[in-house]
Amino acid sequence: MSEDPSFETRAIREGIHRTGEKEHSEALFPTSSFVFDTAEEAAARFAGESPGNIYSRFTNPTVRAFEERLASLEGGERGVAFASGMGAITATLLGLLNAGEHVVASNSLFGSTTGLLNNIFSRFGVATTFVDPADGQAWSDAATDATKLFFLETPSNPGMAVANIADLAERAHRAGAWLVVDNCFCTPALQRPLELGADLVVHSATKYLDGQGRCVGGAVVGPEALAGEKIFPILRSAGITMSPFNAWVFLKGLETLSLRMERHCDNAEEVAAYLAERLGAERVRYPGLSNHPGHALAKRQQSRFGGLLAFELPAGREDAFRFVNALKIPSITANLGDTKTTVTHPASTTHSRVSEAERQAGGVTEGLVRISVGLESAEDLKADLEQALVTAGLV
Numbered sequence: 001m002s003e004d005p006s007f008e009t010r011a012i013r014e015g016i017h018r019t020g021e022k023e024h025s026e027a028l029f030p031t032s033s034f035v036f037d038t039a040e041e042a043a044a045r046f047a048g049e050s051p052g053n054i055y056s057r058f059t060n061p062t063v064r065a066f067e068e069r070l071a072s073l074e075g076g077e078r079g080v081a082f083a084s085g086m087g088a089i090t091a092t093l094l095g096l097l098n099a100g101e102h103v104v105a106s107n108s109l110f111g112s113t114t115g116l117l118n119n120i121f122s123r124f125g126v127a128t129t130f131v132d133p134a135d136g137q138a139w140s141d142a143a144t145d146a147t148k149l150f151f152l153e154t155p156s157n158p159g160m161a162v163a164n165i166a167d168l169a170e171r172a173h174r175a176g177a178w179l180v181v182d183n184c185f186c187t188p189a190l191q192r193p194l195e196l197g198a199d200l201v202v203h204s205a206t207k208y209l210d211g212q213g214r215c216v217g218g219a220v221v222g223p224e225a226l227a228g229e230k231i232f233p234i235l236r237s238a239g240i241t242m243s244p245f246n247a248w249v250f251l252k253g254l255e256t257l258s259l260r261m262e263r264h265c266d267n268a269e270e271v272a273a274y275l276a277e278r279l280g281a282e283r284v285r286y287p288g289l290s291n292h293p294g295h296a297l298a299k300r301q302q303s304r305f306g307g308l309l310a311f312e313l314p315a316g317r318e319d320a321f322r323f324v325n326a327l328k329i330p331s332i333t334a335n336l337g338d339t340k341t342t343v344t345h346p347a348s349t350t351h352s353r354v355s356e357a358e359r360q361a362g363g364v365t366e367g368l369v370r371i372s373v374g375l376e377s378a379e380d381l382k383a384d385l386e387q388a389l390v391t392a393g394l395v
């Protein structure tokens with residue numbers, strides 16, 4: 001490779017360690033353990049004195065290849081893969097926090113992340129204050145002496161609020177806290193939080209990194225001092241392990257990431273423009289629309305606006321259900337970041353287990369519909385949305 005290979009080249013070439021068989025595609029190692037030539041070698045390996053594989057709960061070559069490739073794309077020293085995005089987030093909280101410490105988090109997060117902080121970490125003495133991700137001062141005001149972590153997604157799910165990563169990194173550091181960014185929506189193809197000052201990036205690989213809706217997985221990327229020293233020990237002890245097969249699928253997914261993200265963005269821009277024209281721009285939440293409150297910031301912070309959008313139907317849940325049921329192309333599913341366009345009613349699905357007050361704060365209204373715009377023809381998608389709006393009596 002050249003001295004300084006570009007993102008597209010690293011997405012395809014990074015993390016390859018060819019075996020003696022000279023395979024071209026990355027090797028898959030479905031083995032639970034590894035053998036040592038001698039008892040002395042085994043002892044040295046377990047003592048951490050000699051590098052190499054031990055046991056696939058925490059060392060597997062296929063998983064490592066995925067970790068290396070993703071770390072390179074995010075611009076981080078070290079990647080640690082997990083069984084799921086929630087596994088990666090759980091390990092991050094376990095690795096960074098002690099009982100009695102405090103988290104400031106965005107009030108517009110993936111529902112399970114809010115639930116994890118509210119219902120589980122609260123039982124172990126970690127309290128969380130939720131704030132508007134776009135209101136920097138609110139983050140500083142919520143920080144206390146016990147605050148160790150700022151946690152956010154940008155753009156947020158499903159509110160599509162844009163948070164200023166560089167500003168919040170500064171505010172976190174001033175408060176003596178780390179900033180962790182869930183980069184699931186943008187992927188490193190569109191946004192690299194570590195370059196903007198974030199301390200760690202977490203991922204649900206289940207979404208765009210796979211990109212074809214096949215496997216569940218997650219990852220954390222950051223400097224060795226955090227990802228290696230604080231997060232990896234949680235993987236080793238708690239065993240929230242990514243399977244080698246899933247890692248192999250994610251490696252293949254990363255190869256086409258930038259190509260796919262370009263088309264997801266093209267299609268989402270077209271669908272957003274169509275919905276804005278049909279329903280009024282004020283009803284559509286997409287950072288690519290000039291009326292979006294985070295438009296200018298997203299333009300600076302991201303290379304493009306992403307494949308997700310949400311919009312509000314006037315009369316709430318009944319309208320939303322009628323519309324969703326009338327769609328012919330999009331799949332009704334909670335997944336996102338798939339080649340297939342997916343449609344979700346967040347209030348009754350992904351965000352049904354967070355409280356009404358939290359839903360309101362995060363902008364998850366009863367009439368809100370989220371679309372993850374896939375790679376089908378934009379013309380076909382717009383035609384399908386049009387017939388569904390008409391069938392549901394909404395235009």
Ligand SMILES: *Cc1c(COP(=O)(O)O)cnc(C)c1O
Pocket residue numbers: 084085086087110112113153157182184185203204205206207216217218
């Ligand atoms: C899906 C998702 C997660 C959780 O990931 P899983 O792989 O489903 O555990 C976390 N954050 C965001 C933004 C997500 O969309």
